Amino acid sequence: MAKNAWPAADKRDLIGERISRLDGPVKATGHAKYAYDMNRPGMLYVRLVWAPYGAAKIQSIDTSAAKAIKGVAGVWNEMNEGDEIVHAGQIVATVAATSEEIAQEAWRAVKVAYEVKQPQMNDTVLENADEKEQRDEIPDAATVDKAYADAEVKIDGHYGLAPITHCCMEAHGQFAEMKDGDQYIWPSTQNVSAYAAGLTDAAGLPASQIHVDCQYMGGGFGSKFSSDQWGAICSRISKETGKPVKLMLERDQELMVAGARPSAFANVKAGATKDGKITVFDSTCWGSGGMGTSRGLGVPYVFGNVPNIRRVARNVRTNRGSQRAWRAPGHPQACLVTMAALDDLAAAANMDALEFFLKNLDLTERPDVYREELQIAADMIGYKEKAHLRGDSGDGPVKRGLGISIHMWGGGGHKSECNCTINPDGSVSVALGTQDLGTGTRTVVGIVTAETLGLPLKRVQVNIGKDQYPPSGASGGSTTVGGVSSSSRDAATNALNMLLEKVAPSLGVPVDQLEAWDGKIQVIGDPSKSVTWEKACSMLGQIPITGKGSKPTSDGTELDNSGVGGVQMADVSVDTETGRVTINEFVAVQDCGLIIDLKTAESQVYGAMIMGVTYALYEEAIYDPITGRMLNADMEFYRLAGLADVGTLKVHMMTGPGYDERGVIGLGEPPVISPGAAISNAVANACGVRVPTLPLTPDRVIAALEQGGKLA
Amino acid sequence: MPTHDKPEEHSGLSRRGFLKTVGAGTVAGGLVRESGGAATVAAQGPEVAGPAAIPLKLSINGNTHSLNVEPRVTLLDALRNYLDLTGSKKVCDRGTCGACTVLLDGKPVYSCTLLAVEAQGHKITTIEGLGSPEELSAMQSAFVEHDAQQCGFCTPGFVVACTAFVKDHPNATLEEVRAGLGGNLCRCGTYHGITEAVLQVAKGGA
Numbered sequence: 060m061a062k063n064a065w066p067a068a069d070k071r072d073l074i075g076e077r078i079s080r081l082d083g084p085v086k087a088t089g090h091a092k093y094a095y096d097m098n099r100p101g102m103l104y105v106r107l108v109w110a111p112y113g114a115a116k117i118q119s120i121d122t123s124a125a126k127a128i129k130g131v132a133g134v135w136n137e138m139n140e141g142d143e144i145v146h147a148g149q150i151v152a153t154v155a156a157t158s159e160e161i162a163q164e165a166w167r168a169v170k171v172a173y174e175v176k177q178p179q180m181n182d183t184v185l186e187n188a189d190e191k192e193q194r195d196e197i198p199d200a201a202t203v204d205k206a207y208a209d210a211e212v213k214i215d216g217h218y219g220l221a222p223i224t225h226c227c228m229e230a231h232g233q234f235a236e237m238k239d240g241d242q243y244i245w246p247s248t249q250n251v252s253a254y255a256a257g258l259t260d261a262a263g264l265p266a267s268q269i270h271v272d273c274q275y276m277g278g279g280f281g282s283k284f285s286s287d288q289w290g291a292i293c294s295r296i297s298k299e300t301g302k303p304v305k306l307m308l309e310r311d312q313e314l315m316v317a318g319a320r321p322s323a324f325a326n327v328k329a330g331a332t333k334d335g336k337i338t339v340f341d342s343t344c345w346g347s348g349g350m351g352t353s354r355g356l357g358v359p360y361v362f363g364n365v366p367n368i369r370r371v372a373r374n375v376r377t378n379r380g381s382q383r384a385w386r387a388p389g390h391p392q393a394c395l396v397t398m399a400a401l402d403d404l405a406a407a408a409n410m411d412a413l414e415f416f417l418k419n420l421d422l423t424e425r426p427d428v429y430r431e432e433l434q435i436a437a438d439m440i441g442y443k444e445k446a447h448l449r450g451d452s453g454d455g456p457v458k459r460g461l462g463i464s465i466h467m468w469g470g471g472g473h474k475s476e477c478n479c480t481i482n483p484d485g486s487v488s489v490a491l492g493t494q495d496l497g498t499g500t501r502t503v504v505g506i507v508t509a510e511t512l513g514l515p516l517k518r519v520q521v522n523i524g525k526d527q528y529p530p531s532g533a534s535g536g537s538t539t540v541g542g543v544s545s546s547s548r549d550a551a552t553n554a555l556n557m558l559l560e561k562v563a564p565s566l567g568v569p570v571d572q573l574e575a576w577d578g579k580i581q582v583i584g585d586p587s588k589s590v591t592w593e594k595a596c597s598m599l600g601q602i603p604i605t606g607k608g609s610k611p612t613s614d615g616t617e618l619d620n621s622g623v624g625g626v627q628m629a630d631v632s633v634d635t636e637t638g639r640v641t642i643n644e645f646v647a648v649q650d651c652g653l654i655i656d657l658k659t660a661e662s663q664v665y666g667a668m669i670m671g672v673t674y675a676l677y678e679e680a681i682y683d684p685i686t687g688r689m690l691n692a693d694m695e696f697y698r699l700a701g702l703a704d705v706g707t708l709k710v711h712m713m714t715g716p717g718y719d720e721r722g723v724i725g726l727g728e729p730p731v732i733s734p735g736a737a738i739s740n741a742v743a744n745a746c747g748v749r750v751p752t753l754p755l756t757p758d759r760v761i762a763a764l765e766q767g768g769k770l771a
Numbered sequence: 772m773p774t775h776d777k778p779e780e781h782s783g784l785s786r787r788g789f790l791k792t793v794g795a796g797t798v799a800g801g802l803v804r805e806s807g808g809a810a811t812v813a814a815q816g817p818e819v820a821g822p823a824a825i826p827l828k829l830s831i832n833g834n835t836h837s838l839n840v841e842p843r844v845t846l847l848d849a850l851r852n853y854l855d856l857t858g859s860k861k862v863c864d865r866g867t868c869g870a871c872t873v874l875l876d877g878k879p880v881y882s883c884t885l886l887a888v889e890a891q892g893h894k895i896t897t898i899e900g901l902g903s904p905e906e907l908s909a910m911q912s913a914f915v916e917h918d919a920q921q922c923g924f925c926t927p928g929f930v931v932a933c934t935a936f937v938k939d940h941p942n943a944t945l946e947e948v949r950a951g952l953g954g955n956l957c958r959c960g961t962y963h964g965i966t967e968a969v970l971q972v973a974k975g976g977a
Contacts (some may be wrong), residue, residue, distance in 0.1 A: 091923055093924065095861070160844060275923060278922040496921075669963070670960045694868050702955070702966065
């Protein structure tokens with residue numbers, strides 16, 4: 060009888076190896092079809108007319124000229140005269156046409172008149188916060204005040220992160236078509252199983268008649284959980300016209316309304332003993348999620364057991380589109396505020412930052428893990444050889460420095476159901492309604508199934524991305540790998556046990572003495588008493604068997620876990636004449652329990668580090684205070700890091716005893732949390748002054764040097 | 772209260788407007804010869820084509836494709852919307868991100884900033900012309916091996932750009948790779964794998 064528990068290290072043939080993703084070849088050849096790539100004869104192209112003001116009232120919408128254009132299939136008002144605009148990018152009207160060119164022409168022909176109002180765009184000052192939206196945690200004000208007053212070393216710092224946008228390479232949107240009264244949807248989504256539920260009203264159909272298929276999607280990062288207003292519009296037009304319809308956001312609207320990580324700002328008073336033991340962390344945080352509410356920050360981050368903590372949190376409402384979950388919501392912000400303040404405290408104590416962090420690890424939940432990871436990261440980056448106290452970086456205009464940050468995340472698996480089918484001809488398929496965002500989910504499911512059945516990976520047909528398969532959770536919060544590895548292990552184990560029942564009589568042993576290994580069903584540890592996989596499956600007769608699996612698993616075995624820690628260190632150069640920051644080396648050490656595919660796991664970390672360099676140095680959604688419109692809603696001025704900007708990256712995954720037996724834990728969020736803090740600390744170490752707000756653009760670096768830099 | 776119309780696109784000048792004003796002498800000059808009866812004659816100056824659809828012949832991946840498109844249609848839109856060659860992606864749509872990269876006579880170009888009419892008479896190679904899932908090119912194979920892709924949306928453009936880069940820099944160093952492949956962007960963060968893949972394919976790479 061095969062068991063659900065993960066196999067021991069010597070019984071793993073695939074799990075934990077470096078395995079190329081299953082969909083690598085179709086992606087590398089351009090054969091992978093995304094929602095954006097759907098084409099059908101007679102397809103309509105939709106374009107959305109959006110409000111160019113952050114605050115306004117619609118005076119009139121004139122669609123007559125647009126409707127008169129040949130090839131225009133329809134123009135719809137999505138808002139009406141007198142309606143209020145509360146952020147730029149709001150959808151006012153929709154045009155559909157037989158070609159992309161005609162849709163653009165019609166889009167331009169729609170005339171909307173606005174009464175323009177003054178938007179509230181400034182989130183950088185605490186005075187703009189809404190007093191009603193506060194979440195203060197003040198256990199004992201007098202004690203905190205006294206701890207700060209008594210601290211032998213103290214800082215009073217300001218830190219911040221500008222708002223950024225998700226900037227998915229594939230814009231949000233979907234393709235829809237009607238067939239035999241049902242609607243078929245190809246979306247770009249992180250949430251296949253729940254997607255149809257958002258379209259029932261718009262399509263005028265029950266969810267059972269809406270069929271979702273998303274095999275590939277061009278990036279989500281937390282912004283593609285729902286079908287959104289544009290998905291509903293696409294479904295509605297398809298139902299109304301009976302035509303295939305493609306609606307993908309234009310790049311400017313994508314950046315303005317389809318992604319937003321809230322800004323965060325903080326004033327921090329922190330104190331320590333003169334030998335570097337943290338005694339107090341007193342913070343006032345504010346930020347803006349546009350028309351959404353910023354949730355406040357969990358600071359001090361990671362060092363949650365600092366003795367005296369006060370948190371004052373405020374929300375600033377601005378006329379920007381609502382925030383969306385951006386990888387590890389709230390964590391990169393909390394991490395920057397905390398790690399920068401603590402790094403400043405170390406500098407104030409004239410202490411080496413690594414020594415300071417090591418000294419305070421007892422204030423974290425996972426001191427042993429962080430200690431081991433800090434030591435590994437220090438070795439990888441050559442900390443001993445390169446380290447110097449803040450600002451002590453020699454002559455010349457280019458200063459070099461090191462920065463440290465540590466982070467945490469949960470990452471337990473979401474609910475998931477899975478079917479594993481073994482056919483009499485020996486073929487195997489596994490089906491579940493999950494999605495692969497590019498993280499390698501498809502490959503993970505294949506590896507777990509193949510490992511469980513003792514087969515090569517290529518023998519398993521992995522079916523994901525459709526809502527006709529057993530439902531699986533949305534891919535967010537690093538919950539996917541724990542969910543789908545549990546459900547697919549459970550399903551494959553249950554299918555295998557059904558097969559073993561059939562095979563046991565021919566080998567003359569009880570079922571619990573059989574195992575699947577190396578393409579055979581054999582007596583445990585004895586390949587001489589075996590039958591081939593094909594022979595075994597032929598004993599099924601004519602009917603395939605399907606094992607059902609789930610997370611939580613059918614027998615209650617916990618195959619996933621939650622709670623990880625990671626460490627990152629950056630080595631940067633700062634040109635104090637130009638303000639330009641260059642990444643020399645950047646290292647990450649990360650645990651995530653049992654790793655299913657080491658190759659794609661490492662890719663997650665490399666990718667997160669690169670995304671982190673981007674928000675640390677370049678990314679900022681800049682809004683016009685007068686019109687409320689995003690000024691850099693394109694990819695020239697909304698800058699992503701390029702291949703030359705990221706320096707030399709090194710990744711170390713914590714594996715083996717102490718980690719593997721914890722079970723599978725998600726990895727999408729943790730490594731993207733620390734980059735901003737590690738790089739900010741490295742810049743401070745290099746040039747001797749804290750550049751308070753991310754991104755660390757040349758103008759901000761120069762301004763900080765002018766105001767406080769010893770080396771300017 | 773003042774009223775405001777919906778603003779023009781960023782530049783205030785659409786591609787079509789550009790073709791009408793500037794392109795009449797430069798771009799359209801070449802296409803008039805092939806556009807036959809569909810071409811119209813401007814009141815003054817050289818002949819211009821359009822705005823109605825005109826017949827085009829494009830040489831793509833070794834095959835000649837005939838299609839009727841308006842002269843304002845970009846090469847990228849012609850490939851994706853009229854020929855269903857969807858490997859080339861539209862992301863920034865203004866020559867920044869490189870997801871639409873194709874080869875024109877062997878040189879990498881952004882197909883979003885090239886009109887289809889301009890591409891006539893040139894040999895166009897798209898990602899579909901470099902290999903197939905069953906028969907990967909050396910670069911595609913290296914992308915798979917080094918996991919130089921995540922969501923995969925920027926990948927075709929990168930594969931095309933990297934293929935051209937290695938052809939021009941058969942002994943590329945790390946520094947040359949970093950300097951030479953700045954014309955493509957990725958959001959998932961696959962640059963580490965891409966760098967490894969390119970260095971593997973480049974003979975004698977570090």
